[in-house]
Amino acid sequence: xxxxxxxxxxxxxxxxxxxxxxxxxxxxxxxxxxxxxxxxxxxxxxxxxxxxxxxxxxxxxxxxxxxxxxxxxxxxxxxxxxxxxxxxxxxxxxxxxxxxxxxxxxxxxxxxxxxxxxxxxxxxxxxxxxxxxxxxxxxxxxxxxxxxxxxxxxxxxxxxxxxxxxxxxxxxxxxxxxxxxxxxxxxxxxxxxxxxxxxxxxxxxxxxxxxxxxxxxxxxxxxxxxxxxxxxxxxxxxxxxxxxxxxxxxxxxxxxxxxxxxxxxxxxxxxxxxxxxxxxxxxxxxxxxxxxxxxxxxxxxxxxxxxxxxxxxxxxxxxxxxxxxxxxxxxxxxxxxxxxxxxxxxxxxxxxxxxxxxxxxxxxxxxxxxxxxxxxxxxxxxxxxxxxxxxxxxxxxxxxxxxxxxxxxxxxxxxxxxxxxxxxxxxxxxxxxxxxxxxxxxxxxxxxxxxxxxxxxxxxxxxxxxxxxxxxxxxxxxxxxxxxxxxxxxxxxxxxxxxxxxxxxx
Numbered sequence: 001x002x003x004x005x006x007x008x009x010x011x012x013x014x015x016x017x018x019x020x021x022x023x024x025x026x027x028x029x030x031x032x033x034x035x036x037x038x039x040x041x042x043x044x045x046x047x048x049x050x051x052x053x054x055x056x057x058x059x060x061x062x063x064x065x066x067x068x069x070x071x072x073x074x075x076x077x078x079x080x081x082x083x084x085x086x087x088x089x090x091x092x093x094x095x096x097x098x099x100x101x102x103x104x105x106x107x108x109x110x111x112x113x114x115x116x117x118x119x120x121x122x123x124x125x126x127x128x129x130x131x132x133x134x135x136x137x138x139x140x141x142x143x144x145x146x147x148x149x150x151x152x153x154x155x156x157x158x159x160x161x162x163x164x165x166x167x168x169x170x171x172x173x174x175x176x177x178x179x180x181x182x183x184x185x186x187x188x189x190x191x192x193x194x195x196x197x198x199x200x201x202x203x204x205x206x207x208x209x210x211x212x213x214x215x216x217x218x219x220x221x222x223x224x225x226x227x228x229x230x231x232x233x234x235x236x237x238x239x240x241x242x243x244x245x246x247x248x249x250x251x252x253x254x255x256x257x258x259x260x261x262x263x264x265x266x267x268x269x270x271x272x273x274x275x276x277x278x279x280x281x282x283x284x285x286x287x288x289x290x291x292x293x294x295x296x297x298x299x300x301x302x303x304x305x306x307x308x309x310x311x312x313x314x315x316x317x318x319x320x321x322x323x324x325x326x327x328x329x330x331x332x333x334x335x336x337x338x339x340x341x342x343x344x345x346x347x348x349x350x351x352x353x354x355x356x357x358x359x360x361x362x363x364x365x366x367x368x369x370x371x372x373x374x375x376x377x378x379x380x381x382x383x384x385x386x387x388x389x390x391x392x393x394x395x396x397x398x399x400x401x402x403x404x405x406x407x408x409x410x411x412x413x414x415x416x417x418x419x420x421x422x423x424x425x426x427x428x429x430x431x432x433x434x435x436x437x438x439x440x441x442x443x444x445x446x447x448x449x450x451x452x453x454x455x456x457x458x459x460x461x462x463x464x465x466x467x468x469x470x471x472x473x474x475x476x477x478x479x480x481x482x483x484x485x486x487x488x489x490x491x492x493x494x495x496x497x498x499x500x501x502x503x504x505x506x
Contacts, residue, residue, distance in 0.1 A: 078483045079181050079492075080106040085485035086493045089469055090413060091424050100421065109181055109496050111232075112189035113174050117196060117219050123171040126200035146280050146477050166236030166255060166276050168197035173481045173488055186222045191230055191499055194220065198235040198246050213245045229269065230499055236273065251498065253491055256412070257369055257405040267419040267501045271494050272412040274473040274487050275372035279352065282379045284476045284484035291381040291467050294359060294459060300332030301448060302358035302382065304351055305373065315364040315387060319441040326445055330452035332359070355380035359459070360433065360448050362386075364441070369400035369410040375473045378431070383462055385444060388434035402437065413472055413490050419501045431466035 083106035091097040119125050175195045183189050196216060217223055223231055228250060235246035236255050246252060251269040262268035281290060303323070305316060326334050335354055355361055361382040363374045377384050391398035393406035396416060407428055408416035415425035433451065435443050451459055472490040482488055 079177075079179050079489065080109070082483065082485040082489040083109075083493050083496070086472060086490045089472060089485070090418075090426065090490075090493070091421075093423070096423060100424065104496060104500055106181075106493075106496070109190055109492075110183040110188050111174075111181060111191040111193050111492075112183055112186050112222070113177070113193045113195060114220060115175065116221075117194075118215070120205070121196045121201065121216055121219070123168050123175060123195065123197045123200070126168055126197045126204055129204040130200060146278055146283065164199040164203065164236045164255075166199075166273050167234035167253070168200040168236075169276050169475055169477065170234045170253060170273070170488065170491070171195035171197040173477075177482045179482065189222075189230075191232055191495065192220075192222055192227060193232045194234075196233065198233070199237045202237070229502060232495055251495070253495075256410040258409050267498060268417065269498050271491055271498070272410070272414075272417075273491060274412050274475075275375045276475050277372075277376060277379060277473075278475075278477065279349075281352065282376075282474055284471055284474045284486040287379050287470060287474045288467060290356070291470075292356060294456075294463060297357050297359050298333065299335050299354070299358040300329040300452060301360040301362065301385075302335045302354045303362045304335075304337050304354070305364070306338055315441060319362065319364060319444070322441050323445060329445060330449045332452065352376060352380060355382045358382045359452070360385050362444060363399075365400050369398075369405055378466060379470050379473055381463060381467060381470070383431060383433055383459070383466065385433045385435065385448065387437040387440065389437040397434070399432075399434070412487070413494060417494065418497050421497075424497075426469060426472070431462045431469070433462075 084101060087100060087104070087106075088094075088097045091100055172195075174193045186192070194216075198212070201212075220231065230251065231249070232251050232253065233246060233249045234253050236253075237246070251271075253271045253273050255275060256272040258268075258270040258272060262270075281287070303319070320336075320338055324336055324338075326336070328334055335358070355377055358380075359382065361373075361377040361380075362385040363371065363377060364387065365371075366373075374384055386399040389398045389400070389402040389404065391406035392403045393409060396406035396408050398404045398406050398410075400410065406416075408414040408425075411426070411428055413426050415422070415427050418424040433447065435441075435447050471485055472487055474484075474486045475488060476482065476484040476486045
């Protein structure tokens with residue numbers, strides 16, 4: 001009897017084991033079926049100059065870009081929509097903008113981002129290295145994230161938002177982006193993005209351009225004579241401190257002025273980027289909402305700068321001598337203060353708040369055109385006041401010095417920067433007050449007084465145009481990167497225009 005029970009138990013155990021095996025197989029087959037429906041896999045192996053690579057499938061390539069079917073679809077459509085919005089800002093005439101969009105559709109654009117750079121060439125390395133080597137106390141100081149409420153009272157202006165942190169911000173943004181415009185298949189790529197923060201890396205390691213040229217390019221499997229002009233690099237160095245190798249590259253995003261200013265009719269591959277402002281008040285989602293109208297601004301003019309710069313400081317010195325004692329213009333109070341030799345603000349946020357309360361903000365020349373104050377001022381809705389000179393670029397003016405770099409070589413997304421489309425780009429005269437450079441700073445107060453007393457409508461138009469375009473100077477950072485019509489989307493618009501124009505007059 002016992003033996004019969006043992007046999008029955010053994011038989012039941014075998015049946016149960018077989019059932020469990022069959023159940024596992026069924027579950028596995030079901031999961032494979034679901035996975036194949038969600039993201040069908042296919043062979044991505046192919047031959048390409050310099051490499052034979054098998055790349056991960058890019059599921060977003062097969063997804064619809066139409067908004068509304070899912071949250072993921074809505075997310076990946078955002079960058080293309082943001083680029084289209086930027087185009088309409090750069091071409092205010094609707095019919096012309098529609099014509100341009102028909103020829104340069106953002107939804108068809110694809111870029112490949114190198115994700116295999118050596119660790120020392122990544123933004124993560126440079127960010128951590130700068131914190132350790134420069135003894136920075138928080139992430140605000142190199143600008144890879146939005147600044148919080150830290151170090152408000154004794155923060156050096158040149159350390160809070162550095163002149164040269166833009167390439168790290170861009171490297172992080174493109175490395176992090178996972179939307180539909182990014183492709184993992186180089187055959188599908190219209191553009192190759194190299195997320196190397198060159199100036200941040202140089203600041204940390206003092207790396208020579210020879211080292212970068214040999215060691216960095218060796219990691220770029222698809223960089224060759226045919227694709228060289230479609231490889232996008234970042235270098236937010238001023239001209240005097242620029243890396244020679246980076247400056248020689250045909251497609252480069254840099255702060256102004258550009259090293260090689262192309263003649264009219266040429267297709268330029270040097271893209272001017274705005275200086276980065278990491279303050280939360282100047283993020284794309286809030287910068288326009290916080291603007292105040294002319295009637296809500298307390299000061300006619302706010303000017304806060306120092307005259308101790310390494311370049312020609314005469315305009316600033318003359319301004320403090322000639323205008324320093326002015327207390328009101330057309331009945332509106334004036335706020336003028338000179339910073340010390342170290343360019344230190346007693347409280348940075350209070351200075352930016354003063355800009356947001358001013359109608360006019362003089363932006364006189366610094367060491368190089370332009371300066372980060374210009375972008376702080378514009379994003380505050382304060383109308384910049386500049387001295388105007390003839391430039392070395394026929395048909396364009398300079399706001400720096402006589403026969404110096406023109407506006408299209410110094411300012412981002414300026415008219416004259418888009419090959420074949422002279423009507424495209426920002427006309428800075430629409431939202432700046434230009435004062436005759438020959439007359440100099442002595443003409444600033446009379447010019448502003450005349451505008452306030454006799455040309456109020458013109459001021460309203462200038463502020464309205466500035467309010468529309470200021471988003472192109474703002475960087476969406478952290479969770480809103482590459483989702484808004486901001487500086488990064490505007491850079492992509494100009495880069496795409498350059499790539500689309502290759503093969504034409506160049």
